[in-house]
Amino acid sequence: MSIRTAEAHWEGTLREGVGTVRTGKGGITGNYSFRSRFEEGEGTNPEELVGAAHAGCYSMFLAKLLTDAGCAPRKLETTASVQLDSTDAGPRVTRIGLETRGDVPGMDAADFAKWAEEAKQNCPISHLLAAGTEITLTATLAPQ
Incomplete structure (x- = not known):
């Protein structure tokens, strides 16, 4: 069967850091952060x-x-x-x-x-x- 990949890049601490996620073929790319995950900040999670x-x-x-x-x-x-x-x-x-x-x-x-x-x-x-x-x-x- 097939193997699919995705990647994440993170810089900084948990609360102040920022990151991006990307699917292997580039179909989805998004920013994420502590605020977008645990609060109501912009970006994905x-x-x-x-x-x-x-x-x-x-x-x-x-x-x-x-x-x-x-x-x-x-x-x-x-x-x-x-x-x-x-x-x-x-x-x-x-x-x-x-x-x-x-x-x-x-x-x-x-x-x-x-x-x-x-x-x-x-x-x-x-x-x-x-x-x-x-x-x-x-x-x-x-x-x-």
């Missing part, structure tokens, strides 16, 4: 990047499942909300809430919910994050 990876992987996996089931989606929109909490062991990602909305001709809400749950359980990034992280799902099918 590792949790947003994990959320983007999870939402993207989940949507692709769901599209495959729906297509294999004979109902190719017109559109899937997924948001991943990544919760970073302070714990006795230090900061930890404790929960990721996936919210997906699908426009899938020929599919009813019950079948969409079934395939959405299957994708949550089996997309590669869900597998990676499942140990120690609660993953929840809200799946909504657009009216036909």
Whole structure:
């Protein structure tokens, strides 16, 4: 299989430092800092990047499942909300809430919910994050 890379550059202390992150092929580049991670400062942070990876992987996996089931989606929109909490062991990602909305001709809400749950359980990034992280799902099918 393929190996993908990303890199991070950091200068300075935790609180005063600044950094950049970049995906291997340059598709995403962003600044990050203590303020963008733990406060409301400008820039991105590792949790947003994990959320983007999870939402993207989940949507692709769901599209495959729906297509294999004979109902190719017109559109899937997924948001991943990544919760970073302070714990006795230090900061930890404790929960990721996936919210997906699908426009899938020929599919009813019950079948969409079934395939959405299957994708949550089996997309590669869900597998990676499942140990120690609660993953929840809200799946909504657009009216036909």
